[in-house]
Amino acid sequence: MANILVIDDEEVIRDSCSQVLIKEGYQTETAGDGETGLQKIREVKPDLVLVDLKMPGVCGMEVLKKIRDIDPNIIAVVITGFATIDSAVESMKEGAYDFLPKPFTPDELRLIIKRGLEKRKLALEAATLREEKKRMEENFITMVSHELRTPLADIQQYFEVILGGIVGEVAIKQKEMLERVRERIDALLKLINDWLDMTRIKAGEVVKKFEPLDISSILEDTISFVRPQAEMKKITLEIDAPANLKKVKGDKESLKMMFTNLISNGIKFNREGGSVLIKAKEQDDHIVIEISDTGIGIIKEDLPFIFDEFFRVKSNKTRNITGTGLGLSIVKKIAEAHSGSIKVKSELGKGSTFFVILQKFEKGSN
Amino acid sequence: MEKMVKILIIDDDPDFVEATKTILESKSYEVVAAYDKNEGMEKISSEKPDLILLDIMMKKIDDGFTLCYKLKHDPELKKIPVLAISAITEETGLKFSSETDGEYFEADDYVEKPVKADDLLERVAKLLKK
Numbered sequence: 001m002a003n004i005l006v007i008d009d010e011e012v013i014r015d016s017c018s019q020v021l022i023k024e025g026y027q028t029e030t031a032g033d034g035e036t037g038l039q040k041i042r043e044v045k046p047d048l049v050l051v052d053l054k055m056p057g058v059c060g061m062e063v064l065k066k067i068r069d070i071d072p073n074i075i076a077v078v079i080t081g082f083a084t085i086d087s088a089v090e091s092m093k094e095g096a097y098d099f100l101p102k103p104f105t106p107d108e109l110r111l112i113i114k115r116g117l118e119k120r121k122l123a124l125e126a127a128t129l130r131e132e133k134k135r136m137e138e139n140f141i142t143m144v145s146h147e148l149r150t151p152l153a154d155i156q157q158y159f160e161v162i163l164g165g166i167v168g169e170v171a172i173k174q175k176e177m178l179e180r181v182r183e184r185i186d187a188l189l190k191l192i193n194d195w196l197d198m199t200r201i202k203a204g205e206v207v208k209k210f211e212p213l214d215i216s217s218i219l220e221d222t223i224s225f226v227r228p229q230a231e232m233k234k235i236t237l238e239i240d241a242p243a244n245l246k247k248v249k250g251d252k253e254s255l256k257m258m259f260t261n262l263i264s265n266g267i268k269f270n271r272e273g274g275s276v277l278i279k280a281k282e283q284d285d286h287i288v289i290e291i292s293d294t295g296i297g298i299i300k301e302d303l304p305f306i307f308d309e310f311f312r313v314k315s316n317k318t319r320n321i322t323g324t325g326l327g328l329s330i331v332k333k334i335a336e337a338h339s340g341s342i343k344v345k346s347e348l349g350k351g352s353t354f355f356v357i358l359q360k361f362e363k364g365s366n
Numbered sequence: 367m368e369k370m371v372k373i374l375i376i377d378d379d380p381d382f383v384e385a386t387k388t389i390l391e392s393k394s395y396e397v398v399a400a401y402d403k404n405e406g407m408e409k410i411s412s413e414k415p416d417l418i419l420l421d422i423m424m425k426k427i428d429d430g431f432t433l434c435y436k437l438k439h440d441p442e443l444k445k446i447p448v449l450a451i452s453a454i455t456e457e458t459g460l461k462f463s464s465e466t467d468g469e470y471f472e473a474d475d476y477v478e479k480p481v482k483a484d485d486l487l488e489r490v491a492k493l494l495k496k
Contacts, residue, residue, distance in 0.1 A: 142454060146423055149453040149479070150379060156480030157385035164483045166392045 002117050003027045003044060007037035007063060008052040008079065013102070017050060020106045021113065034058025038066050046074060048116050050100075053080040053087055064094040073123050075116040079104070141203065145196045152189050156182065187322055194326035197257065198309070201330065207254045207337035212247035212361040215255075215280050215287055222259040223278065226267065230276070235267050241280035241289075248287045249361040250338055258334040259289070261327040262354050266293035268321050269352070285360055286340075292353040298346040306344065307332040331356075370396040371494060374415035376406035376433065377451070378424040382479065386419065389483045390490070403429045407436070410443060417493055420473065422452035438472040447493040448472075453479040 004026045006017045014030040021028045029044055031037035034051075035058050041049065049067060053060035060078060067074050078091045081102040088099045097116050100108065136143065159182045161167055163175060170178065200206045216239075223237050230237050248255075259278075266276035274294035281288055296317045298306060305311045310325040312318070331354075335342045338358055346352035373395050377383050380401065387397045398413050400406040402424060410418065418437075422430035430450065438444045450473035474496070475489050 146452075146454045150382075153453045153479035154379060154381040154385065157382055160480065160483045161385050161388045164389070166388055166483070 001025060001027050002048065003029070003046040004048045004050065004113065005029045005031065005037065005040055005044065005046040006050045007031045007034065007055075007060075008050070009033055009055045010052070013052070013079070016106075017109065020109055024110060024113075026113070034060070034063045037063055038070075041067060041070055041074070045071065047120050048075040048077065048113060050077050050079055050113075053078055053091065061091060061094055064091060064096055068095045073120060073127065075120045077112055077116055141196065141199050141205070145192060148192050149189065152185055152192075155185055156189075159185075187324075191324040191326070194324045194330065197330055198326055198333065201254070201333045201337060204337075206257075207251045207334060209251050210249050210338075211252070213250045213252055213255065214243075215245055215248050215289065215358070216241040216243050218252065218255055219259060219278055219280060219289070222256050222263060225256075226260060226263050229264060230267050233267055233270065234273050235270050236275040237263070237278070238275060239278045241278070245280060245287060246282055247361040248358045250358060254334045254337070255358075258331050258356070259291075261331050262291045262356070265327060266291055266295065266352075268323070269293065269318070270295035274351075282360075283357075287358050287360055289356040289358070290353055291356075292351060294351045297348040297350055298344070298352055299348055303344065303346060307342070370394065371417070372396045372398065372413060372415045373417045373419060373490070374406070374409055374413055375399045375419045376401075376403075376409075376424075376430075377419070377421035378402055379421065382421070386481075386486070389486060393487055395490070403433050406433055410437070410446070415446060417490060418446055418448045420448050420450050422450055423454060434473055447474045447496060449474065449489055449493060450476045451479055451481065 004021050006014050006021075006028065007030075008014050008017070009032055011032070014032070018028045018030055029040055029046065031040050034055055037049070037051065038058065040046075049063075051060045051063050060080070064076055064078070067076050072095070075097045076095060077098050077100055078088070078096045079100045079102060080087065091099065097119060098112055100112055159178060162170060163178055163182070197206070219239055219241050223239060227237065263276055263278065270276065270293050276294075277290070277292045279290040279292075281290075296315075298313055299315075302311075302313050306313065307328050309329045311329075312323060312325045332342055335356055335358075340356065340358040342357070343355040344352060345355075373390055375383050375386055375397060377386075377399070378401050383399045383401070387399065390397050398409060398415065400409040406420075409415075420430050420434060422428075424430060426432075430452070434448055434450065437446070437448065474493055477485065477489060
């Protein structure tokens with residue numbers, strides 16, 4: 001039930017208004033002066049305030065101004081015995097919804113209250129919708145990826161049931177094909193994740209917290225994360241990063257994402273039994289991290305494009321290597337978000353080396 | 367005969383419910399489902415489940431969180447273990463996490479969709495033992 005506050009220094013007005021309003025079923029409060037009125041507005045948060053313009057102490061105009069600060073959606077109706085066009089206009093300027101000159105009849109009061117409350121209802125609904133729209137916009141990337149990932153997750157979940165033999169035996173040939181389907185869906189999920197990472201990096205959602213970071217320990221963490229992948233291809237991972245290196249200025253999670261992509265590429269595009277060497281060193285104001293592999297290398301013609309979105313090196317050697325074509329563009333975006341850069345050297349048949357150049361963390365800089 | 371362990375799945379996605387239900391039923395759990403936040407709340411009191419599988423993002427992005435919050439602030443219901451599930455995690459763009467929203471989000475465990483059958487059963491068994 002709507003809550004109405006009557007602020008008037010004349011007791012007879014307060015009483016007569018209250019009587020009418022209570023009869024209508026409104027919860028009604030009264031205040032004899034502006035000061036008490038404002039206090040009650042803060043306490044009971046009324047939907048509508050009837051306020052007399054001319055009162056001793058804090059006057060009606062003052063109350064109107066303050067109401068707006070407390071809650072701009074509270075409807076204020078001005079009542080006064082000295083109704084002039086000027087005071088009406090001025091109170092409207094201060095945010096009053098309407099004006100009721102004394103003396104007024106109970107019907108006039110009822111009508112203006114009813115309209116005022118309708119207006120408040122609409123305003124509140126609009127505010128809720130605006131809020132919801134804002135939230136939708138803020139969460140747009142999350143929403144889109146949720147919509148894209150959910151059906152694929154469902155498909156994978158059914159595969160878990162079917163391939164797990166939970167709903168009956170699956171013939172070998174069927175199982176083989178379904179396994180392939182599952183792999184393709186996995187790749188699609190990976191693509192969505194990469195695209196999402198890319199979008200979030202572009203939106204500045206990923207690289208945002210810069211702090212002094214020990215690059216050796218980040219590299220160690222990343223290496224232990226990709227080690228299972230290396231072991232499957234019998235690739236040795238070597239690290240050469242002195243523990244006393246100067247700290248870099250970076251965002252931890254995105255740097256890990258960057259090195260994971262680079263080392264994982266070094267493993268994927270390697271020969272069986274090959275190695276990936278990860279080196280970190282200081283160079284002037286920078287820390288340089290080198291990731292070298294003993295893999296298939298990249299032909300000169302392709303080098304300018306490898307950081308482009310969705311570009312993939314196509315040759316008979318890469319045909320069976322899965323990937324989304326976004327890994328290196330993510331790496332480049334992360335390096336750039338750190339005011340750093342990335343370079344590559346490659347020799348076909350011998351391997352590639354990627355150089356990530358990051359800034360040292362300087363005290364007092366940010 | 368020992369009373370069957372009852373699991374409530376709250377998820378607005380009927381396919382996920384169907385697949386997950388089949389996995390759980392294969393291990394003789396009794397499974398009931400609710401397809402939105404309100405039905406979820408109703409079934410928690412009417413079915414008295416031993417464990418709840420809760421989807422985080424239903425109709426609204428935070429339906430699961432709201433429900434979880436209610437649950438974990440109810441003296442009667444807060445002892446029911448909650449395994450939260452979503453296709454989106456913090457890493458893939460969800461802005462909430464138990465780390466940053468610990469007080470708001472108090473699920474007992476968390477897993478990403480799709481979930482491997484073995485992984486799901488293991489987590490469920492672990493939560494039920496607590």
